Amino acid sequence: MLTKKIQDALNEQILTEAQSSQFYLSMASWAETEGLNGVARFLYQHSDEERMHMLKLVRFVNERGGKAVIPELKQPPKKWESVQSVFKALLDHETNVTAEINNVVEICLDEKDYTTHNFMQWYVSEQIEEEALARTILDKLSLIGNDKGGLYLFDRDLESLHGQESE
Numbered sequence: 001m002l003t004k005k006i007q008d009a010l011n012e013q014i015l016t017e018a019q020s021s022q023f024y025l026s027m028a029s030w031a032e033t034e035g036l037n038g039v040a041r042f043l044y045q046h047s048d049e050e051r052m053h054m055l056k057l058v059r060f061v062n063e064r065g066g067k068a069v070i071p072e073l074k075q076p077p078k079k080w081e082s083v084q085s086v087f088k089a090l091l092d093h094e095t096n097v098t099a100e101i102n103n104v105v106e107i108c109l110d111e112k113d114y115t116t117h118n119f120m121q122w123y124v125s126e127q128i129e130e131e132a133l134a135r136t137i138l139d140k141l142s143l144i145g146n147d148k149g150g151l152y153l154f155d156r157d158l159e160s161l162h163g164q165e166s167e
């Protein structure tokens, strides 16, 4: 059984993951309209992964005798200045998510809920990967700068980068 404190923290995390999914969906849609098909595909897939992160939490809360709350979502931005600004926003967002996950882990220890603590370790590892991936992409983008040919190749590369990630 979950304590109220843990249930509230997990429901807060459900909101964060749902919001992340919506945020990346909006980025994906923007990239698609800009003709950046590789970037769009990467972000659509990332959005789906966030939805999976949310669902995993919903199922866990309910299976442990709690009640998951399906939240209302904020409207994400409709457009971005550049691909660079998209991935900068993505990294900033993921850094905040990591801080929130760490906070949930801390609450688990305070409440001596080792089952939830164990469950949350999957999210801890996932955040390390996601932040590292976002940093790699930003490094590539900073090498490219304003070079259109470079951006074209980057867009193509991103499809295979994400292909490897999901294997």
Ligand code: FEO
Pocket: 017, 020, 049, 050, 053, 094, 097, 130
């Ligand atoms: Fe599910 Fe990217 O945090």
